[in-house]
Amino acid sequence: MFSSTLRRLATPAFAAGAALAVMIGAGAGVAAAADPPSSNTGIVDNLNYSKTVVGPAVLHPGDTVTYKSEISFRGGLERSIAKIRDIPPAGFVLQSAKATYLGVTTRASITNESDGGVSAKCTSGCTFLVGGFVVKGGQPVTLEATYKVPDTFAFGTYDSGLLFDVNAFTTQSGQNPFNVNVQVVDPNVTTATTLQAPASAKTGESVTLTATVDPTNAAGQVQFKDGDNNIGSPVTPVNGVATLPHTFDTVGPHSISAVFTAGAGFHNSTSTAHTVDVTADTTTTLQASPNPALVGQDVTVTATVTPASAAGHVQFKVDGANYGEPVAVSNGTASITRTFPEASAHSFTADFVGTGGYNNSAASSADFTVNNPDWSTTTIVVEPVSAEAGSPTNLMATVRPIPTGGEVVFRVDGTEVGRADVGTADGVAVLEHTFDTAGSYQVVAEFTGTEGFGASTSAEFTATVAPAAPVLTAVNADLKVQGLSVVGQTVTLTVDVDPADAQGTVQFYKGTEAIGGPVAVVDGKATITTALDSEGTQVLSAKFLGGEGFRDTVSNPVVLNVSAAPENPGTGAGSLGSLSGLFTGSLGS
Incomplete structure (x- = not known):
């Protein structure tokens, strides 16, 4: 590592001012060796010189370091050293220095140099003429200088130098640098943080994030992060491990990392980012409106996807076959509209593709x-044309076309007075009613509708109610029906009149149709027969027309459930008609 060459004069000379300068240069550069030397020695003529780092050569910012330089005699002629100089790494700050000669430190003066180092000259026991340190056997010169590494000094390896002048030669020799090094290193321990996280997760389900900090005794806290956003609060590692349960609430890729913020004596570190692909389960439900619908009516089928933020499309199916193109989901719903050309039953399904x-x-x-x-229907009130106050009468309405069921609500002057089923064979509804006082009343019938038949309301029908004749005797009329209620058969209608001696006639009715003419009451009875010509329910009724001294009245209505004629009459098909079925009634007093 010596870059200078040693040169000396042919003969020694001790003339004043003649000096050999041997410089061991102090470079501020960083050595490349892994473990650079912290001491070195050299030879010039008959002198040995050395420089050594006293104590540790690995330093931290703020530490101090002491260099000890020495010049000693190898043999031969004595030498006189004019000055010895220590050159520190550039930037080091001098703290103290001392030179030792002839075993004591009071024989030299110390001078600060502009490069931050120090030099020493002899003040006692010096060479007689030139005033230098006399170096001979057992008489070395040493210089110790202590420096501080600044608190903000850069980390690296730093060389130093040694300079001394020999009062002997007219030429100079030297070498540079001397390769006496110290290393300035970071006082804090480097840490490494690794992250363990699942590759995938679902929203709403907790997963565990784990960070491992090396070394395990590193003081500090771990902050888990999702991109730039903190996940929860910082976690203090235990034996180098920090864990955090976390539930993702949004779908998509999440870049997760763990940032270790070190305590005293350790360095911060951040893990490599780890991507967690977060998905969300969905549910899809269906609703059709209106349901049921009518032929030719627009029907809207709506699929509702939860959560409402779900992105994707819905493929609707009707009776197992795709209907139309996939429909994009917006705000959690997708819908289609279609009509159906004929009455039928269907099944809808929907597949959401996220x-x-x-x-x-x-x-x-x-x-x-x-x-x-x-079907549109028409309801008409046909009875009573007239009535007597206090005597029962029939409120009667017809519904056309004849429906398959349903009922009629009767209202008198706007007040509901009762309900009666509609006959499926004759479309007639009958309700027994008694007007309390004489006068004119407005009767309205409301058909409530049934499957396939729409509701309808009649026009107002004026019923004229005559005052009751106080001298007349009240009569009860009880209608009974005998025979098979089968299409093509005849049945016998009998009215029992009470009192039995009541004089008068009975008019029988099948729906609104009069059956023959009035029948005289004999021994309290009136009887007539009639053929059954229509299948379904049919209302039979009777009206008693009182003779002199007896009050008019109506019988109870009787509903027959008329069945179809059997294909083979020999089987005895058919049954007795209902005598009280849908309608029951009795004479008022």
Whole structure:
């Protein structure tokens, strides 16, 4: 490592002012060797010289270091040293220095040099003429200088130098640098942080994030991060391990890292980022509206995807076959609209195909019915044309076309007074009612509708109620029906009149149709037969028309459930008609 060459004169000379300068240069450069030497020796003529780092050669900013330089005699002629000089690494700050000659430190003066180092000259026991240190056997010269490494000094390896002048030669020799090094290193321990996290996760489900800090005794805290955002609060490692449970609430890739913020004596460190692909489960439900619908009516089928933030599209299916193109989900819903040309039953399904981390899901099938439109109906009040206060009478209405069921609500002057089922064979509804006082009343009938038949309301019908005749005797009329209630058969209608001696006639009715003419009451009875010509429910009723001294009244209505004629009459198909079925009634007092 010596870069200078040693040169000396042919004959020694001791003339004043003649000096040999041997400089061991102090470079501030960083040595490349892994463990650079912290001491070195050299020879010039008959002198030995050395420089050594006293104590540790590995330093931290703020530490001090002492260099000890010595010049000693090798043999031969004595030499006189005019000055010995220590050259420190550039930037080191001198703290103290001392020179030792003839065993004591009071025989030299110390001078600060402009390069931050020091030099020493002889003040006692010096050469007679030139005043230098006399170096001979047992009489070395030493210089010790102590320096401080500044607190903000850069880390690295730093060389130093040694300079001395020999009062002997007219030429100079030297070598540079001397390769006496110290290393300035970071006082804190370097740490390494690694992260363990799952490759994938689902929203709403907790996962564990784990950071491992090396060395395990490193003081500090770990902050887990999702991108630039903190996850929770900092965690203090235990034996070098910090864990944190975490639940992701958004889908997509999340860049997770662990940042270790070191305590005293350690360096910060950050893990390599780890990507967690977060997905979300979805659910899909279906709803069709209106349901049921009518032929030709617009039907909207809506798929609702949860969560509402889910991105993707829905493929609708009708009866197992794809219907239309996939529909993009917006704010958690997707829908289609279609019509159906005929009455039938259908099944809807929907498959959600998610994007951007949202998982697929399928809706359960939704049943759907398409019906033919309802028939429009007309309701008309036909009775009573007249009535007597205090005596029972029949409120009667017809519904056309004849419906398959339903009921009629009767209202008198706006107040509901009762309800009656509509006959499926004759479309007639009958309700027994008694007007308490004489006068004119407005009767309205409201058909409530049934499957396939729309509701309708009659116009107002004026019923004229005459005052009750106080001298008339009240009569009860009880209608009974005998026979098979089968299309093509005849049945017998009998009215029992109470009191049995009541004089008058009975007019029988099938729906609104009069059955023959009035029948005279004999021994308290009136009887007539009639054929059954229509299948379904049918209302039979009777009106008693009192003779002199007896009050008019109506019988109880009787509903027959008329069945179809059997294909083979020999089987005995058919049954007795209902005598009290849908309608029951009795005479008022």
